[in-house]
Amino acid sequence: MLEHHPDLxxxxxxxxxxxxxxxxxxxxxxxxxxxxxxxxxxxxxxYPFETDLTF
Amino acid sequence: MPSRPLSRVIAxxxxxxxxxxxxxxxxxxxxxxxxxxxxxxxxxxxYGLKHLKVKISGGQASDIDCLNRxxxxxxxxxxxxxxxxxxxxxxxxxxxxxxxxxxxxxGRPGLRSFLERVIFxxxxxxxxVALSQTATKHPTIRQAxxxxxxxxxxxxxxxxxxxxxxxxAGTSHKHCxxxxxxxxxxxMLQGRRLDQPQATWILSGEDLCNQGPISVxxxxxxxxxxxxxxxERNGHHHCRGLAxxxxxxx
Numbered sequence: 138m139l140e141h142h143p144d145l146x147x148x149x150x151x152x153x154x155x156x157x158x159x160x161x162x163x164x165x166x167x168x169x170x171x172x173x174x175x176x177x178x179x180x181x182x183x184y185p186f187e188t189d190l191t192f
Numbered sequence: 193m194p195s196r197p198l199s200r201v202i203a204x205x206x207x208x209x210x211x212x213x214x215x216x217x218x219x220x221x222x223x224x225x226x227x228x229x230x231x232x233x234x235x236x237x238x239y240g241l242k243h244l245k246v247k248i249s250g251g252q253a254s255d256i257d258c259l260n261r262x263x264x265x266x267x268x269x270x271x272x273x274x275x276x277x278x279x280x281x282x283x284x285x286x287x288x289x290x291x292x293x294x295x296x297x298x299g300r301p302g303l304r305s306f307l308e309r310v311i312f313x314x315x316x317x318x319x320x321v322a323l324s325q326t327a328t329k330h331p332t333i334r335q336a337x338x339x340x341x342x343x344x345x346x347x348x349x350x351x352x353x354x355x356x357x358x359x360x361a362g363t364s365h366k367h368c369x370x371x372x373x374x375x376x377x378x379x380m381l382q383g384r385r386l387d388q389p390q391a392t393w394i395l396s397g398e399d400l401c402n403q404g405p406i407s408v409x410x411x412x413x414x415x416x417x418x419x420x421x422x423x424e425r426n427g428h429h430h431c432r433g434l435a436x437x438x439x440x441x442x
Contacts, residue, residue: 151227155433161242166199183438
């Protein structure tokens with residue numbers, strides 16, 4: 138997301154991506170250029186399977 | 193509909209009834225220390241906010257106190273261009289009652305000029321009366337207060353049109369209420385702009401705290417296509433961005 142949407146996201150001080158709000162605004166050119174898509178194919182293999190989740 | 197989606201939108205930040213305005217309002221044990229701003233003052237500093245959505249309780253004393261504190265903060269931080277929307281939270285039973293409340297507010301010393309920053313008011317009337325001809329009857333409501341829109345009462349395909357006929361100035365887009373319903377509302381409001389360009393017609397928007405990576409993209413894409421230039425956005429404020437997603441997604 139950081140690579141494909143550098144206008145929308147940036148790294149927070151804590152080190153994870155969060156929305157980049159500057160002068161009260163969100164720049165969403167990359168969003169508009171990838172309508173209703175991510176611009177890349179996410180790797181879902183890194184998400185835990187449901188059986189791996191604990192509550 | 194706009195010929196092109198917007199490439200920049202204003203992120204409207206919400207101040208809830210119990211949200212801290214100053215850092216000093218946060219008890220020591222409630223400091224989150226999560227790398228994100230917590231008080232409104234910190235959010236204004238961090239994000240350079242232009243638009244705020246302020247929830248009101250309908251209780252004059254508490255609302256006046258909140259608005260006075262907000263005015264003081266904005267003045268002190270030099271954020272003189274900030275504009276406001278107010279969320280009436282369904283606290284009133286009729287437009288007459290709301291108009292009385294509004295006149296009490298703007299009659300307070302120092303608040304009148306501050307409240308000139310209010311660009312619209314959202315859903316002051318309770319849902320069971322908000323679209324009733326009796327409750328909304330007020331001879332000068334369009335002149336007496338800032339523009340008023342529905343939000344929670346927008347629960348069917350024709351509720352926005354019904355609201356316009358009753359004197360409201362618009363409605364709010366929420367993805368969960370249906371994308372094509374909002375397309376229809378946007379077109380209906382654009383028709384009103386063309387017919388009555390002297391009046392104010394508003395299509396607002398709310399993110400309902402949706403999260404990345406996918407929902408944020410879709411929500412913003414639709415809002416940009418609808419031409420909504422100011423969107424209430426709180427998902428980034430209440431959650432840790434993409435922290436809970438795998439590094440490959442981040």
